[in-house]
Amino acid sequence: MDKFYITTPIYYVNAEPHIGTAYTTIAADVLARFYRFGGVQTFFLTGTDEHGSKIERAAMAAGKEPEEFTREMAAKFSFTWDTLAIAPDDFIRTTEERHKTAVAKFLKALKASGKVYEGEYEGLYCVGHEAFLTEKDLDEQGNCPDHKTAPEKLKEKNWFFKLSDYEALLKEKIETGELLIAPASRRNEILSFINQGLDDVAISRPNVKWGIKLPWDESQTAYVWIEALFNYASVLDYPDGEKFKQFWPPDLHVMGKDILRFHAVIWPALLEAVKMPWPKKIFGHGFFTIDGQKISKSLGNVIDPFALAQKYGTDTVRYFLLREIPFGQDGDFSIKKLEARYDGDLANGLGNLFSRLTTLVAQNLNGEIGEIKPSPRSLEDIDKLVQDLRFHEALTRIWEEIAWANKYIDETKPWEKAKTEMKLFREVIDNLVGLLYEIAQKLAPFMPDTAEKIRSGLSTEKIVKAEPLFPRLEKIT
RNA sequence: CGCGGGAUAGAGCAACUGGCAGCUCGCAAGGCUCAUAACCUUGAGGUUCCGGGUUCGAAUCCCGGUCCCGCAACCA
Numbered sequence: 001m002d003k004f005y006i007t008t009p010i011y012y013v014n015a016e017p018h019i020g021t022a023y024t025t026i027a028a029d030v031l032a033r034f035y036r037f038g039g040v041q042t043f044f045l046t047g048t049d050e051h052g053s054k055i056e057r058a059a060m061a062a063g064k065e066p067e068e069f070t071r072e073m074a075a076k077f078s079f080t081w082d083t084l085a086i087a088p089d090d091f092i093r094t095t096e097e098r099h100k101t102a103v104a105k106f107l108k109a110l111k112a113s114g115k116v117y118e119g120e121y122e123g124l125y126c127v128g129h130e131a132f133l134t135e136k137d138l139d140e141q142g143n144c145p146d147h148k149t150a151p152e153k154l155k156e157k158n159w160f161f162k163l164s165d166y167e168a169l170l171k172e173k174i175e176t177g178e179l180l181i182a183p184a185s186r187r188n189e190i191l192s193f194i195n196q197g198l199d200d201v202a203i204s205r206p207n208v209k210w211g212i213k214l215p216w217d218e219s220q221t222a223y224v225w226i227e228a229l230f231n232y233a234s235v236l237d238y239p240d241g242e243k244f245k246q247f248w249p250p251d252l253h254v255m256g257k258d259i260l261r262f263h264a265v266i267w268p269a270l271l272e273a274v275k276m277p278w279p280k281k282i283f284g285h286g287f288f289t290i291d292g293q294k295i296s297k298s299l300g301n302v303i304d305p306f307a308l309a310q311k312y313g314t315d316t317v318r319y320f321l322l323r324e325i326p327f328g329q330d331g332d333f334s335i336k337k338l339e340a341r342y343d344g345d346l347a348n349g350l351g352n353l354f355s356r357l358t359t360l361v362a363q364n365l366n367g368e369i370g371e372i373k374p375s376p377r378s379l380e381d382i383d384k385l386v387q388d389l390r391f392h393e394a395l396t397r398i399w400e401e402i403a404w405a406n407k408y409i410d411e412t413k414p415w416e417k418a419k420t421e422m423k424l425f426r427e428v429i430d431n432l433v434g435l436l437y438e439i440a441q442k443l444a445p446f447m448p449d450t451a452e453k454i455r456s457g458l459s460t461e462k463i464v465k466a467e468p469l470f471p472r473l474e475k476i477t
Numbered sequence: 478c479g480c481g482g483g484a485u486a487g488a489g490c491a492a493c494u495g496g497c498a499g500c501u502c503g504c505a506a507g508g509c510u511c512a513u514a515a516c517c518u519u520g521a522g523g524u525u526c527c528g529g530g531u532u533c534g535a536a537u538c539c540c541g542g543u544c545c546c547g548c549a550a551c552c553a
Binding site (some may be wrong): 144160187192193198202223247259288294332341347348349355357360390392406416469470 | 479480481483487489490491492493500501502508509510511512513514515516517518536546547548549551553
């Protein structure tokens, strides 16, 4: 592989970052770091989606102009990713000029493809919202839940994209694996969705002001989804930029399963229309429940990833999310589980092992070990697991090695050998240092800070007894 | 017959293409003293939701059922 272009979705700024968006972004960051360490030219993108009537309304509710509101929200996302040690190569906002100009070029190309036509959309229009609602939005009486009024049936003029023309092509490319959709259950879901028949989609709105105007019809703005998807190309300076030439197409789009359809159906069809290569792989991960309950604002169980990282540490949050839940499946989040992982895996496991080893070296070798010897254990299989996005298995493998090391220490009793058989003691220590150093390397994409502490702790001239990597929770709470 | 996921030890979960049913926590007994009251060993604990079928062999594949949960595109 000569390059790796990975993206998260751009997050809609009508809500603050939560545990779900953090999960997606951490997973993408782990992969980006993994490939970067492996010497692959890597481009990792995240960002914010800032147009649409919902944003207008959210800004109004906050008593702010959309520009100010979106700027503040984007900063909040960026800051949160920073505290989670997420290091994207770029952060795009759809209100930026570079995005708007790229989208305008894309829309022109789309129009020129002949796949766009004028039509009418009929839907349930709420006067209070000045927007269309879907049946799902309505309350039990069929009224708008916010305004308590019945929506009107209204027709509006839209521009449509002939998505229906791409049914056969989409099906073929997904079936042959030219477009990979993972995990397999999600792929099946998309295929059966396509088999039900695709309707054309509206790509514009006549009544939404906060958006990007259609180049050929300034009375309409581009529908946010259509425009937002294109961020993946606009960030690379589509169509002529150097980055575009180097990194297009995306190697992997990571996202929650809720928005897989947009990425696996509409997005490739749009690209086909303007003759752009398709992304290679699209992965839809699962959802969280919190203590077994669905995440919802009204239940008040929304988890703030920033606060979580503050309290438990960035690496703890990164580790927990990817270790606890098999990537691709739904899972449950709870503080209790996080603390159990912290105590069991991080403090008692990795942290304690590091303490044992550094103390042995400091006490018996005056902290001097010379060159770090190769690991006696092979950890090669872990790379493959990470490439396959099987993060929880990769971490399980690493912890098997930690367990092996603890057992090895107990069986070889180096504290006894240090008194009698110095040569054997050295051998045991060399093995342990070599292994732990390699563990740190495998761990680096997941827990960059911890990995660095271990590596630097072992590669100094004089090793000293380490400070606990993961202090006991009762001491930090 | 809208689509999908789940049901495995007291709890929480794992087991890619069928091959001795595992992990963590908890519980019981023992060991160790290098280590963050950490670590190691052993043990108890299972009808893998139910009923059929395929197979030398099924948690895994097929058929039928029960219960729980999510999603249902112009809602990002």
